[in-house]
Amino acid sequence: MTIQELYDAIEGNYAGIKRVLPSDALIQNFILKFLEDTTVERLAKARDDQDASELFEAAHALKGICANLGLDALSRLASVVADEYRPQKPRTMSDEAIGAYLDEFEEKYRKTVDTIAKFKASL
């Protein structure tokens, strides 16, 4: 599997990541590191704790990380969560509605990580 094929499989933005990281080798290096990133665990814990400020920070961090890796769909979902929990801003969504976004994020994240893990195994 090429890097481009991997990006197609995880609904990533290959052209976008090319602007950040100029070579496939570099992209591969970092997309594999995504497997080790623990920010998503922070997000899950914050969700369990109902800790709004921690939810914001974790979501905001994921938004940036995913954007930098060309994982646009994940970045957009994280952005919705970050905006909902932005400090000093009133909430605009119901718990169910934002919960649905969080579920969607986690599911997509899981799929993405699984695909990357398979890609890693094939190397």
Place this chain on the structure above:
Amino acid sequence: MQASNPVISSEKKTLLIVEDSKMNREILKELLSDDFNILLAHNGLVGLDLMEEHKKSISIVLLDIFMPECTGFDFLERKQTMRGCQTIPVIVMTASNTVEDEIRCLELGASDFISKPYNTEVMKNRIRSIINLRETSSMLNRIEKDRLTGLYSKEVFLHKVSNILQTTQDSYDLICSDIVNFRRMSERYGENKSDLFLRNLAQSLMKGIPDILLGGRISTDIFCFLLRHQDGDWAEATLKNVLGKDHPASFIIKYGLVPNVDHALPPKTLTNHATCAIKNIKGRFDATVGIYDEEFHKEQQRIAYIEEGMLEGLKNREFKVYYQPKHSATEDVIVAAEALVRWQHPKLGFIGPNIFIPLFERNGFITQLDLYVWEEVCREIRHCIEVGFSIVPISVNLSRLDFDIPNLAEKIIALVDKYEIDHSFFHVEVTESMCTDNVEQIAETCKKLHDAGFLIELDDFGSGFTALSYLSQLNVDILKLDVSLMQNAKETRNYSLVRYAILLAESMKMKTVAEGVEVEEQAAALRVLGCDYIQGYYYSKPLPQEEFEPYLLEYESSKGEDYFNRIF
């Protein structure tokens, strides 16, 4: 602290990355480590420590905003208070933060934003250009001293003043020096000698001004200095003698002092204030230092306010013409009146001519106002003729600047003719003090008006500028004795100057008017001395149109007709 921070090598610029996400940190490091030495901090507190430790070598900081413990905002705020760190530029990395966040970063001193995802080339270019900007400006700091005077160049001086005012709370004064006649003097002495003088002046001031911090050369002959605030009236005496005796006294130097400068104002504004204070004393031989204090500032604002409203005021007819009666000295009858202008300002209320006339003479608006008054007087006379009042001749003032209007005499004549009024109803008041440069032009206009039937009154006679040759040159018909002559005579009970003025007028077949007559004693003396007419509060204050007309009526009923024809 991060174990991965490398030993700093000298050829690459050093960049501090403050970012809590390990992933993003590593991407940045990967992208930038070929071009920069990278210091990594995983939160704001570590970032601040690293910055303090490496402040000499760090060229730029890349800063994330949302981090636990110490946010990017906290980082920027703390950085502003750290000596040696304030000028290190910061680029804020954002994952599309809100506009409020970005504004707050800019307010806290951030230089630029980079949004995630990073575009590598764009990011590198921004980092380089911001580093360059800082280095060129600090290079300027090192070399940009004016070679002739040793003072800082203008930009560097202003930049340094701005830094001092922003980073300290102490009180400072700002002084500007200006060689008022520099151009003329440098023509006379030549370039070398005037350069030498400039250098000596700069050096003397750097030595002579107390508690001085720095000096800059703002323009060829304007220097500016920042010093610690000094109490009291020290400036006039200190600066007057700052040059010592061996310098050519023909260079006239004036100073503007802004005491206790407002830290919130940009330095450019402060130097403007100082030069403004200089302008204010330029014509005054005895003053060396003009002070831009609270009072002066208010005055400047008031002037600005007046100037803003003058055109509108003319359009809205806020300028009102008042008429001050002139009486015959021997008979109790009104024989003429002087048109004076008052301003009913919609916001400032009543403003006297002593305030706005000098201002309008300076800014040139006086010519429009004078022509407006001419027209108002024409209307009034026309009105009186129409209703059947026996109107008296009205004198209207002309200012020096009016004589620069092309074909002034023709214009006045055309205006008066438009209202079909006999020229003899008008006196033209001119002052001898305005005959400083273009006497011929003024004389020519006066002659034209005189020949057309207007009478010429010479105002302020005896106020100190008298050149008797003007009397015939200007075709003067009536000599108007200055208020000061009358006041002086009243105080000293000595009317001999008044007497000679009247004799002089008689011998030249001119009539005399005394103005500023307040009491019976003065009026009685003038009668005895042969003065023809009297103007002043003794008879009447200046009257608005609605009071002037009844005043005319009152005297009309008691007097025979054609009275003034008999007099003039």
